[in-house]
Amino acid sequence: MYYYNQTLINPIEIDQPDPSAANALQEGLGGQFGEMRTMMQYFFQSLNFRGKAVEYRDLIQGIALEEISHVELIGRTISQLLDGAPGYHGKKFSVPGENGEPTMDMAKEQKNPHHFIVGAQGALPVDAAGNPWSGSYVHNNGNLILDLLDNLVLESTGRLQKCRIYQMSSNKSLRSTVSFLIARDEAHEMAFAKALETLGVEWNKILPIPKFDSSKYPEVKKLIDAGINREQYHFCLDSSQMEVIFNGSAPANDGSSLTTLPEPQENFAIKPSPERPEEFAPGLDPELQELVDALTDAKTKINGKTDKRR
Amino acid sequence: MYYYNQTLINPIEIDQPDPSAANALQEGLGGQFGEMRTMMQYFFQSLNFRGKAVEYRDLIQGIALEEISHVELIGRTISQLLDGAPGYHGKKFSVPGENGEPTMDMAKEQKNPHHFIVGAQGALPVDAAGNPWSGSYVHNNGNLILDLLDNLVLESTGRLQKCRIYQMSSNKSLRSTVSFLIARDEAHEMAFAKALETLGVEWNKILPIPKFDSSKYPEVKKLIDAGINREQYHFCLDSSQMEVIFNGSAPANDGSSLTTLPEPQENFAIKPSPERPEEFAPGLDPELQELVDALTDAKTKINGKTDKRR
Amino acid sequence: MYYYNQTLINPIEIDQPDPSAANALQEGLGGQFGEMRTMMQYFFQSLNFRGKAVEYRDLIQGIALEEISHVELIGRTISQLLDGAPGYHGKKFSVPGENGEPTMDMAKEQKNPHHFIVGAQGALPVDAAGNPWSGSYVHNNGNLILDLLDNLVLESTGRLQKCRIYQMSSNKSLRSTVSFLIARDEAHEMAFAKALETLGVEWNKILPIPKFDSSKYPEVKKLIDAGINREQYHFCLDSSQMEVIFNGSAPANDGSSLTTLPEPQENFAIKPSPERPEEFAPGLDPELQELVDALTDAKTKINGKTDKRR
Amino acid sequence: MYYYNQTLINPIEIDQPDPSAANALQEGLGGQFGEMRTMMQYFFQSLNFRGKAVEYRDLIQGIALEEISHVELIGRTISQLLDGAPGYHGKKFSVPGENGEPTMDMAKEQKNPHHFIVGAQGALPVDAAGNPWSGSYVHNNGNLILDLLDNLVLESTGRLQKCRIYQMSSNKSLRSTVSFLIARDEAHEMAFAKALETLGVEWNKILPIPKFDSSKYPEVKKLIDAGINREQYHFCLDSSQMEVIFNGSAPANDGSSLTTLPEPQENFAIKPSPERPEEFAPGLDPELQELVDALTDAKTKINGKTDKRR
């Protein structure tokens, strides 16, 4: 079973809205090598896992759990990059478009108009060319060696694409998330490469992919200096054997070593998103808002009882 | 951030393999109204949520978390229904197909040959007609009323389809999972219908959809008698306001009432899946198996340290 | 603007249910060369038509209108072939699947399980392999000659596929509809070939495609003897110039000639479809049925006033 | 069977070409919640309808017919917004691109280059992100309550998206059509909400969706003042029971009431589209044009006989 707490795995920096940057980032969310695929691929590999070598399953499943947090992180970053893009400043119950005003005039020129027509300036399960995510992206052959190798290719391609996206915008919101994912994809490359090492493969100097000094990216450097590209978290509330594999020398063969942790050492508050009247989101009028307000007020006490679980 | 423990939300009964039943069940997993969609739709609605009415977001997000467990449950049920379908009894390191034996002769006649060619007798992210799951299934308009209404339609359609699948097989593995999902989809119908009630809608007697006495299904009756069709779990480790909405009289208007809980009152052990040599899953030969065994043995102590988190 | 009356363009004969035959017929409905495409292709060509040669547009648009009737005809034939396929004989308000009965056991073995899980034993907008219809099937280049040639290929391929489907089942419901469509596709081949004749092309003996004596198919012979393979209807309530093209000698060069008519000389009553409790279709319980009945009764007089338009 | 006359359901105002506006409008035509889906969804629900409550079927089928007119209206509006976008002023038989002139230089920068490469500055069966329309958009469960609820969600989402598109451009061609569709989608929301009212649901104040004073949109106000958001047309040439449902107080609960009519009180002439040599549309050279002209001339008398039907 699955649980959550209302925190982010990495903070999203505040910067100007930038719909093109948001669209580029969609590749990392809903693209063929994006976070929705890693999450689903590892999830299917876990639940269809066969045999007794549970340390491999726990490695895969722990990363699957992290990928859910990545989907949330990148999704919220996209939302933030879109938020307020058309710069509408109407008040809560005013009518956007009143008197025929083309309030969202610029929206139809943006890379993916769905961000404004289908969604309410929020993330979509599509890639940077607007193609919806497909179940055919999930590879789960059932052959352990092959699945590990496929996962290594997946992480490497994801990291490659993010390194390219890094160069496409200096927007701080985009950069904070992309840099984190570059560092974490490197950790995941280590995880699957290490698993293959346990089966005899030696990687020499080809890892990580792409092969370059990512510490030259200032935002990435900070994260690497903190060591997050050599850590892996298992997110398991009962018991995980991930560490059986993820420990010892890193397959990057650069003298670094691997550390398994139950969860990241820090977590981060989630910034709530404002209403957007021009999108009719959430779309309550005064009468309905009154109902919602009454609801919230009247139930504060009940709420007090239930909101702490442990 | 997201966590898990290695348990199931409902037990899967043991019965004979039945690939056709497995294929029918794929609709509930990867179909347009299946569990992958509910999971992803509620997840996107949560992360793109706008405004301060967080009790609605917590309702949606809590159900999203449950849906992950449903994807796992239905996925494992499909795997179990497929497992051993061709009835191969070779030993671990024998060669399946040896001497030209057509070991999986029956596989090419099954409803979806991908279960045997692409997967290793495991669940796939596709529907009962073999179409891969698509990101276009996810509806997230950002308009609160509309998203709630769409979710109600989604749960109702999901429940309708599962009631039809119930009638398609008396295989106990299929029945145990389908019956549980019929009961839980009813709870989810209650959740979204109740949220709409807080905005003024009165449902009179149309709920649940489909409208029939599901207690005539013996496997469902047991679950309803235990009350699970009027409970909702929030799965939140810190704090959830779900109960602000999910409480009081049920919108089925049958005299029953709603209860919010942090998690299900029981959880269930996961049955490991055996290796399948005829699928080359996991596909280790004696040399590689030795490496894996050594790994497991040598690290037992390390493992002892890390596997309990709290 | 568009109008209808509640009649069929050809009668559907009564025969046994046959889900495989229904599935084969889906190709003619939702396949790449099926009736949904012809309808949509000619509709888009009509609304995007450029220039003054309106006789060509009227030809295309008139056939578009007929294709809507074909979609209805083939859709209803599929429904009839599926109707009662699992042979459930429960009474109206009984609970299908009661006591765990696998009422629709055979459904999971049928060619497309969606006919029983997603639809309620009714037609779907998919092809015989289960692929959903796609907008990419619609060809509308805007170049008149090319659009006419593409339409000729479309009708010929449609007719070819129906001649193949004819041979796949002797079920009378399938045969009555397929035979009608073979004859009508031939008329449509004549229409587009004649339009190309007006631009100078001579077809000699290659038409129709496929080239064989279709009067050897008894059900087709009856329709050909009545001349329907050389008629075209314009379905236009005000004015159509279709006849400017569709007249004179047929491009089959077999001595026959072409006739334009406003509509078919006969039309046929529609047989209502029964409820199917095992599909929860329509799914009213006694309370809701009472509401519906009251509605029907109370409004009979009002209805009397409005139901005749001309 | 289906008929038409050569008129529009609403006039399209003349304004400058605007390919971005045309592309935004594609969502309303070929999007997941656009007019092609409403047309096809209601059409399939009608032909697969089960049981005796024909007033519900007639409601659905009547709206299906209106949706065909909507597809035509929105399609022609898109064509008009694209028409002449590259501003080519060559004469009829001149060669566009002569001497290597990049006549359509700007076309490759437009939102969807298919408007200029695949179509001839005309509407396409795709959405605003360029995805082709899919048969999987059509929901037809066969369960009456669920289909009505799904239709209500569909109309509400369609209206929401059109309210967003309204704000994206003040182009009069776009506005005239979008405003009409906002008003009509509201009528359709009323239709399906009213049908659910007959089954006991009370909507209080949540309708229409999105909830705002659309009379603040000047173009919409004019249409609302004329009452078209509370009318429904059945378009049936013989007999319809639509009025049994669509009458009495509107489920918006704003004191207004519903009126069923056989067809809209007015209809509007269709403006022919000019040839576009730069698109080779229609693409006749002088020799072929002569053949077409001869055809038109020679047959004027014949034509006189056939073009009035009633």
Added chain:
Amino acid sequence: MYYYNQTLINPIEIDQPDPSAANALQEGLGGQFGEMRTMMQYFFQSLNFRGKAVEYRDLIQGIALEEISHVELIGRTISQLLDGAPGYHGKKFSVPGENGEPTMDMAKEQKNPHHFIVGAQGALPVDAAGNPWSGSYVHNNGNLILDLLDNLVLESTGRLQKCRIYQMSSNKSLRSTVSFLIARDEAHEMAFAKALETLGVEWNKILPIPKFDSSKYPEVKKLIDAGINREQYHFCLDSSQMEVIFNGSAPANDGSSLTTLPEPQENFAIKPSPERPEEFAPGLDPELQELVDALTDAKTKINGKTDKRR
């Protein structure tokens, strides 16, 4: 530029028609890891290749050329397995389906009815679940290491799936082609693994994937004994540097070594396919056949001049 001669890369044995076996084999042709993908992936990687390390490009491009022959081989095998499946014995100009005979009755029950409705008992560009091949299968990142690793995964997955298909049928036509592809995919695994070896990776004992003694498959053993699993052909008429990589010890580390050859040491005659009247293929009637015959006769001399090129 590209050339061909009319020969096969491996002979197809004669056996009974078997449509289910044909359908399973479709995965190897049009599946996500089938020959169409390998062909297109390597072709795109070749034409987009960057930099001076042309030995890697020549390796990839040479294999691309072989894959075209594989597409032909597997396509013809599928055709042969389908050919005559319904067992129709009409004469050339008889009318199949004459007198209403259901000549292809069994066709609608086969795994993919498209083999009989859309194609004429021939191969289709689809997978074993009927999904059309997609351009999204092609991976070409431009990063050399990653593309090589992706290719290794691709070949391994292809080989795994063929080993599974091998076990699904003992039909000799299927077996002759599948066995050849198992052996050749192993050679291709060697090729990409060796290329990675030149960059430092050591594979130890994990190759080939899947890991088993494939010489226990009698048909495969014969090919391995002839050494074809350690050969690679470059198919280049001018100059290829493939051998710079493909030589020396095999990365399977089993003592074998690699040999580059310009082309396979043998090639095989292509068996012509008979006409199929029941499919209207090729569909000439006596009049048209006469035209074709005349053409063939009259031109025999001309033909004599042109048919030898070198």
Added chain:
Amino acid sequence: MYYYNQTLINPIEIDQPDPSAANALQEGLGGQFGEMRTMMQYFFQSLNFRGKAVEYRDLIQGIALEEISHVELIGRTISQLLDGAPGYHGKKFSVPGENGEPTMDMAKEQKNPHHFIVGAQGALPVDAAGNPWSGSYVHNNGNLILDLLDNLVLESTGRLQKCRIYQMSSNKSLRSTVSFLIARDEAHEMAFAKALETLGVEWNKILPIPKFDSSKYPEVKKLIDAGINREQYHFCLDSSQMEVIFNGSAPANDGSSLTTLPEPQENFAIKPSPERPEEFAPGLDPELQELVDALTDAKTKINGKTDKRR
């Protein structure tokens, strides 16, 4: 079997990078009527060919071979138009994006961001709207007349689209390739039209499609003057009967005549593509580059032996 030499079928002129022009050209590569489809459609028609009229098969197969060269030509043109688009001038082993520089800032604004994120400024198997190529584009009915007619429509539509693309850019790289394809598509129209002439069809004056004086396009005129629009090459190393059909008067009925040749009279050198560090293509660091260099040096002699085949 299939062979190649490392030459182009037409030279690509050098001009500035232009990503929009590259994107327009994608339609000609991966669009529904682009070169990937012609290649695959003719390839499938060849391998599934039935009956003894091998001159038709040889015509189709010879053109299939040419289409492979077209895919390469148009692919390399797209790559060249993209190459250096962001204008990055870093040295080989420098780190692109160093110090947070947004090296590829402009990339996220381009028509298809996949050219920069998924590919490394190279061609993709997609169309100009970003949709991946689909196997459903391949039409192969098995009926000879119909397949020829479909091929004629395909070539005509391809030529129409290229004539439109011609007008969209005066970039010399785009123009050199598009003009060549306009001329060659005309030759292919002649081929299939001539094949239909042998079956009796007379085309009068409708060919080629689109109908205009393409010699007004200076780049096309040069090619037409050289006669390439009336030649066809069979590319067959052993024997082809293409000339039985492709000879005599052209079906354009303009006094020209048709000539079959074994291959084009000229071929052209391929320009190597430079590395692109900002894309991590090919992505070697100094250590790995050293391995590659050593490999190339050490093996020069071996290479000398193998690189000439005939």
